[in-house]
Amino acid sequence: MSLxxxxxxxxxxxxxxxxxxxxxxxxxxxxxxxxxxxxxxLDALPPAVLTAVIAPAVLAGPAEMIAGxxxxxxxxxxxxxxxxxxxxxxxxxxRLALG
Amino acid sequence: MLLPTSxxxxxxxxxxxxxxxxxxxxxxxxLLGSQAxxxxxxxxxxxxxxxxxxxxxxxxxxxxxxxDPAPWATxxxxxxxxxxxxxxxxxxxxxxxxxxxxxxxxxxAHLMTDETWALAERRALDRPLTPAYWFASGAVLFVSWQVFxxxxxxxxxxxxxxxxxxxxxAFPAVFIAxxxxxxxxxxxxxVMAASALTAVAVHALVPGAWSVIAGAFAGLAAAVLxxxxxxxxxxxGAQPEPRP
Numbered sequence: 001m002s003l004x005x006x007x008x009x010x011x012x013x014x015x016x017x018x019x020x021x022x023x024x025x026x027x028x029x030x031x032x033x034x035x036x037x038x039x040x041x042l043d044a045l046p047p048a049v050l051t052a053v054i055a056p057a058v059l060a061g062p063a064e065m066i067a068g069x070x071x072x073x074x075x076x077x078x079x080x081x082x083x084x085x086x087x088x089x090x091x092x093x094x095r096l097a098l099g
Numbered sequence: 100m101l102l103p104t105s106x107x108x109x110x111x112x113x114x115x116x117x118x119x120x121x122x123x124x125x126x127x128x129x130l131l132g133s134q135a136x137x138x139x140x141x142x143x144x145x146x147x148x149x150x151x152x153x154x155x156x157x158x159x160x161x162x163x164x165x166x167d168p169a170p171w172a173t174x175x176x177x178x179x180x181x182x183x184x185x186x187x188x189x190x191x192x193x194x195x196x197x198x199x200x201x202x203x204x205x206x207x208a209h210l211m212t213d214e215t216w217a218l219a220e221r222r223a224l225d226r227p228l229t230p231a232y233w234f235a236s237g238a239v240l241f242v243s244w245q246v247f248x249x250x251x252x253x254x255x256x257x258x259x260x261x262x263x264x265x266x267x268x269a270f271p272a273v274f275i276a277x278x279x280x281x282x283x284x285x286x287x288x289x290v291m292a293a294s295a296l297t298a299v300a301v302h303a304l305v306p307g308a309w310s311v312i313a314g315a316f317a318g319l320a321a322a323v324l325x326x327x328x329x330x331x332x333x334x335x336g337a338q339p340e341p342r343p
């Protein structure tokens with residue numbers, strides 16, 4: 001087991017960035033705007049970021065697109081774990097079927 | 100309803116409430132560890148990341164972007180962006196922390212995850228949120244996350260050809276479900292469409308996390324451009340919100 005110094009720097013930088021987001025909400029709680037463009041953008045931030053993270057992987061090929069669509073439908077109806085199981089099974093079957 | 104509470108009863112309630120979420124997290128912790136092992140990260144790297152960062156989404160993203168030497172600035176920026184939602188979660192939770200000292204608030208902040216935040220918000224609906232509840236639920240998830248991400252790293256190379264079983268798709272599937280958790284009606288559709296299309300286009304052109312940043316900003320722009328007028332400007336005659 002080893003801990004590379006560059007890896008530790010990267011992990012510490014990620015940790016500081018992440019803790020900043022956690023503490024900022026407590027500090028800014030009463031100062032975040034409740035109306036206006038900034039508020040609209042803040043409210044849209046979680047789906048905007050999460051979608052950008054996964055879009056390249058979901059639109060990577062036909063099997064992934066099929067599984068992505070099935071996962072979306074499932075996500076509106078089922079809890080997280082069944083949704084993931086359905087997504088994984090669908091992509092495996094679609095890859096098998098599409099060669 | 101306001102029930103009398105004791106710290107030990109609150110701690111037990113926190114543990115009981117977080118157990119289902121903890122069980123749900125175990126497969127992802129194992130998956131994260133195994134993907135980290137394939138990127139050449141050691142079990143000690145994984146333990147450091149899981150304890151210092153302790154944010155599943157950004158850890159998955161980091162492992163996906165990891166290369167040797169570690170692109171630390173990109174990783175930190177990506178972690179910051181994907182975790183910006185914590186600002187909103189913390190701002191909402193801040194009003195429910197009346198029973199916390201300043202030290203408990205800022206130490207406890209490190210334990211805030213999507214799961215523990217959601218449980219705490221739920222708890223605060225019908226009784227006061229206590230440090231005992233928060234730290235008990237957070238500690239169970241934190242310790243489990245360490246144990247199972249490290250175990251996943253150690254077992255890492257054991258699953259050959261993970262694509263064959265679709266295991267690589269678990270990560271997008273988790274994020275599809277998390278993203279749709281923020282679905283608030285058709286107004287969310289242009290945000291997701293702009294974000295997805297921009298991210299895919301940028302991903303095809305530029306390596307690294309830039310697709311996340313570009314897609315996120317495109318989604319925000321779409322939100323502002325498609326927002327109804329009353330969300331941007333207060334209706335006529337409305338009083339400005341008082342600032343505490």
